[in-house]
Amino acid sequence: MHNIAQIEGIHCHKHFFTLPLDYSRPQGPTISVFARELRGLQTNAESLPILLYFQGGPGFAAQRPLANSGWIKRALQEYRVLLLDQRGTGLSSPVSFRSLAGMTASEQAQYLSHFRADNIVRDAEAIRQHLCPDTPWSVLGQSFGGFCILRYLSSAAHGLKEAYITGGIPSLSRSADEVYRATYSRVLTKNRDFFRRFPDAQPLLNTLADHLRTHEEYLPNGDLLTVEMLQLLGINLGMMQGAEAVYYLLEQALIDGPEAKIVNPIFADHFTQLLSYHTNPLYVLLHEAIYCQQSSSNWAAHRIRAEYPEFSPDASDLLLTGEMVYPWMMQQISNLQPLQPCAELLASKQDWPMLYDARALASNTVPVTAAIYSEDMYVEREFSLETAASVAHLKYWLTSEYEHNGIRMDGEHILDRLIALNRGHQLR
Template sequence: MPSSFPLPGVVTTEREHRVPLVHADPSRGTITVFTRELAAPDGRDRPWLVFLQGGPGFEASRPSAPPSGWMARALADFRVLLLDQRGTGRSTPVGPRLPGATPAEQAEYLTHFRADAIVRDLECLRAELGIERWSLLGQSFGGFTALSYLSMAPEALREVMITGGLAPVDGRPVDDVYAATWARAREANARYHARYPGDRARLHALLQRLDAEDLRLPGGDRLTARRFRQLGLWLGSSTGFERLHHLLELPPDSPAFLWDVQQATGWERNPLYATLHESCYADGGSTRWSAHRLAPDEALHGDLLGGEHVFPWMWEEHGGLRAHRDAAHHLADHPWPRLYDPDRLARNEVPVAATVYVDDLYVERTFAEATARHVRGLRPWITNEYAHDGLRADGDRILTRLLDLVRGRA
C-alpha cells in the first residue's frame, strides 16, 4: 500500500511495486522496485514526469524539503516520479553476494539490470498506476534509458527531455566510444594543468610514491597509483577541478587525504555502477574490457587521469567489488542484445529535447550530435556553459530551457 506524508512544500507518496525479474519469463520470480512520488500541495492532479537517474546502478535523487533546483521547477508543472532503478536504493538491492551458484549464473542474473529492463519495469508501473502517458527527464544514463524507452514503447510518452545522455543509437562498436572518451580525458587533463600548473609535479610525485609505498586507505585497501588515477572522474563535473586541486594540497599520508580518496573512489557503495558500466554502451556485441584495452600507456603507467573508465584490476583492488569479480569477467564476454531501434527512432513522433555539453568528459559530443540528427524531431541545445552535471549545477534553468524546446516555445 502507498504511504503519503506532507513535507514543507511537497507531498510525498512512497510505493513498492513487484515486477518480474525477467520480463520475458515471469516464472523466474519477482523483485521489488521502489518509487517516490512528489507533488506540490496543490498539484496532485498534474501530469506525471518520470526522472531517470544517472548511473547505471544508482538510486534516484533524494528530495530536499522544500524541494530545490530542477525538482522545484518540475513541481510547478508536474507530479514527479523518482525511481530507484532495479538493484538500487530501496528496490531489491544488488549487493556483494549475487544469486547463483556459479559465476556464469551470477552473470546471467546481472544481465537483467540494464536499461531495457528498467523500461519494462516502468511499463509495469504505468499500467499499475493507470497512467495513459507520462513525460521523461533523463540525466546521463537516464538519457540512455529514455532512448531505449523511445525505441520500445513510444506510445507511453508525452515528451522526453535529456541532459548529457544522448548515447549512440546506430549500433556503434563500444570501442569507438571508449577511444573517444580517452581523447576527452586527455583534453580534460590538459585543461586542469593549464589552470593549476603547479599540480603536475605534485601529481607525478604522488603517483611515484603510491607505486613505491604500501599506503592504506581507512577501509584497508591499498591506495595504488592506478586507483588514484580514477579520480580523473572528477574532471567531468562543474566543481571537479577544484576538488582535485584541494585534495592534492593535502599530505598524502594524512587522515583527511586518505579519507577523501576512499570516498571518491568508493565504487563499492553501488557495485552495479562498476560491474555493468561498459554494458550501458553495448548496443549489441561484447565489451571485452574496452576501456582497459584502449587505454593509452600514460593512463596505465603515467600521469594521465582517466574518466568514467573501468578496469579488470578493480575487482581485486577494491575490496567491496571482489565478490563480483568472476561475474564481471563473464559479463565482459557476454553478447549483449541491442538497446535501441534506429528505424523506430528515425520515425519518432514524440517531442524530444536534449542538452549536448561541448566539453562532456563522459558522453562524446560528436556521437551525441549524430544521435540528435538521427532521432526525428529531437531539438538539441548545444552549450559549453556547463559540464556533464549541468542539471545538478543549474537545474531550474536547464529544465526550463528543455521544456521550452520540447514544447516549441524556443
Template sequence: MTSYRQPGVVLTDHRFTVPLDHGDPSGAHIELYGREVVASGSVGADLPWLLYLEGGPGFGARRFVGAQAWLGRAVQEFRVLLLDQRGTGRSTPANRQTLPLHGGPAAQADYLAHFRADSIVRDCELVRHRLTGGAPWTVLGQSFGGFCATHYLSAAPEGLRTVLITGGLPSLDARADDVYRASYPRMRRKAEDHYARYPQDVERARRIAAHLAEHRTVLPGGHVLTPEAFQSLGILLGGGDGSHRLHYLLENAFVRGAGGPVLSDAFQEDVRAALSFAAHPLYALLHEAIYAQGAARGQGPTAWAAERVRGEFPEFDAAKALEGDGPLLFTGETIHPWHFDTDPALRPLRETAELLAAREDWTPLYDAERLAATAVPVAAAVYHDDLYVDTAHSLATARTIRGLRTWVTDEFEHDGLRAGGHRVLDRLLALARNEI
C-alpha cells in the same frame, strides 16, 4: 503507501513488484521503489506525471531535500516519480552481499544480464500503467537515464508524452571500443585544463603517484590505492566544480610523520569516498554492458574495452609518466579489471565481472528506424566536450531521432541538470513545446 512532508513538497513512497525477466513473467520477481513528489499546494490536483531516470548505471534516484535544483521547477506542473532503477537504492539490491543468494558467478552474471536499459524500460511501463492508468508520461533522463529514455523511444513510444534528455544521448551503433577510443582524448583535455588552472597540482599528483608506486597503500576499509586507482580520480573532472574539488583533495595529501612524509588520514578518507563502489557496484559490473549491442549487430564481447583501448594511449601509463618529467594524466569514466582487485566491495564479484565482460548474447538496444519515425517531442541538452558522453556521438543520434531539438552548450559540464537549478529543465521543456 507512506506520505510525509519536506519544505514545499509532499513525498509518497511507492513499491512495485516486477518480473526479473520480463520474457518470463511467471518466474522470479524483484521489487522497485519510487518516491512520488508533489508541491504542497498541489496534493489533490490532477497533474501529469514526470518520471526521472538517474544516471549510472547503478545509482538510485537522487535524494532531494524539499524542492531542490530542477525538482522545484518540475513540481510547478508535474507529479514527479523519482524511480530507483532495478538493483539500486531501495529497490531489490544487487551487490556483493545479495548476489550470492542467486548462486555462483555464472548464475550472478545471468541475473545481472537483466539489469540493462531494456529491462529498466519494461519496468517503467509496468509502473506507468499502475500509476497513470495508462496515460503517457514525460520522462527526464540524466546521463545513463538518457540512454534508457532513448531505448524507451525505440521500444515503447506509446508510453511517452515528452522526452527530455540531459547529457545522455548515446551512440546508436558504437561498440564499447569506439566509446572509449573517443573518451581518452577527452580525458587528456580535461586533465590538461585542470593543470592549466592549477599548475601546482602537476608536482603534487606526480609526488602522490610516486609514493603509491613505492609503498603499498591500503585505505580505511581495505581499498588498495595504486597509481592507476589514483589516476581514476579524474572522474571528478566531469562535474562543474570537479577540478576545484580535485585540487583541494590533492593539496591535503601529505603530512610529516615520525618516519617522514605520509599520506594524511584526511586525504585517504576523501580518496576512499571518491573511489569506492560500495554504494553503486552495478556501475562497475555493467558499465561496459550498457554499450553492448550483441552478435545481432555484429559485435562480440566488450572484453574490458576500456583497459584494452587504454593501451592505445601510452600517455596514460603512470610508470612512463613518472620516468619522465611530464604531468600525470587522470582518467575518467572507465572500468578496468584491477577495480575488482583494489575495491573490497567488488573483489568477491571479480569472476562475475569476467563472465559479463565475455558475454556476447546482448540484445540490441536502439531501433534507428523507429527513432526516425517517432512522433514524441524530444529535447536534449548536449554538453560541449562532456567528459562522460561523446558530443559527436550524441549529435549523430540527435540527427536520427525525428524532431529532436538539441541545446548544445558549454555553460555546464555533465552535471548541468543538478548545477543549473531550474534553468536546464526550463529550457528543455520550452524546446520540446516549441516555445523557443
C-alpha cells in the same frame, strides 16, 4: 499514511512494485522496484501529470531530495515527479556482493544480465500501467537516464507524452571500443585543462604517486591505495566543480609523519567519498555493457587504454583517467573481489540484446528536447549529434555553459529551457 513524508516544500509518497526479473518469464522470479513520488504543496498537486526521472549511472539510485529546489522545483510547478530507483539500486532489490553471495558466478551473470536499460524501461512501463494506465507520461533522463529514454522511444513510445534529456544521448550503433577512443581523447583534454588551471597540481600528483610506489597506504575501507586507483580521481574532472575538488584534495594528500611523509587521513577519507566503485557494484559490472548490442565489451576501456600510453600508471607525469572500468578493479577493491568471476563472464558475453531501434527512432512522434554539453567528458558530443540527427521530432540545445552535471548545478534553468524549447516558447 506511514508512506507519506514531508520535506521543505514537497510531499513525498513511497511506492513499491513487485515486477518480473525476466519479462520473458512473467511468472518467474520477481524483484522489488521502488519509486518516490514528489508532489508540490499546491491544491491540485495530486491530479498533476507525472514526470518520471531516470537517474544517471548505471547502478545509482535516484537522488534523495532535500528541499524543493533545482530541477525539481521547476518540475513540481506542473508535474508530480517520480524518482525511480532503477532495478538493483537504492531500495529496488539492491545488488551487492552480499546479495549475490548465494549464487555461482554463472548464476550471478545471468541474473545481472537483466539489469540494463531494456529492463529498466520495461519496469518503468509496468509502473506507468499501474499508476496511469490510460495516460502517457513525461520523462526526464540525465546521462545514462538519457540512454534509457532512447530505449523507451525504441520499444514503448506509446507510453510517452514528451521526453527531456540532459547529457545523455548515446550512439545508436557505435561499439564500446569507439566510445572509449573518443572518451580517452576527451579525458586528455580535461587533464590538460586541469594542470593549466592549477600549475602545482602535476607536481603534487607526481609526488603522491611516487610515495604510493614505495609505501603501502590504506584507505578507511581497508583497500590498498595504488597508483592505478589514484588515477580514478579523474572521473571528477568532467563535472562542474569537480576539478576544484580534486585539486584541493591533492593539496592535502601528504603530511609529515613521525619519520617521513604519510598520507593524510583526511585525504584518504575524502578520496573514498569521491569514488563510488566500492558501494555501487553495478556501475563496474554493467558499465561497458550499456554500449553492447550483439557483441561483448571484452574490457574495452582496458584494451583501448593501451593506445594512449600517456595514461600509464608508470608515467613520470601522471595523468588521471575518466569514466572507465578496468579488470584490475575486481582485485584491488575489496567489495568487488567476490564478483570477479561474474565480471569476467559479463565482459565476455556476446549475446546482449539490441537496445535501440533505428527505424522506430527515425519515425518517432514523441516530442524530445535535449541539452548536449559540447565539452562533455562522458558522452561524446559528436556521437550525440549523430544520434540527434537520426531521431525524428528531437530538438537539442548545444551549449558549452555546463559540464556533464549541469542538471545538479543549475537544474531549474536547464529544465525550464528544455520545456520552453519543446513547446516552442521564446527562450530566455
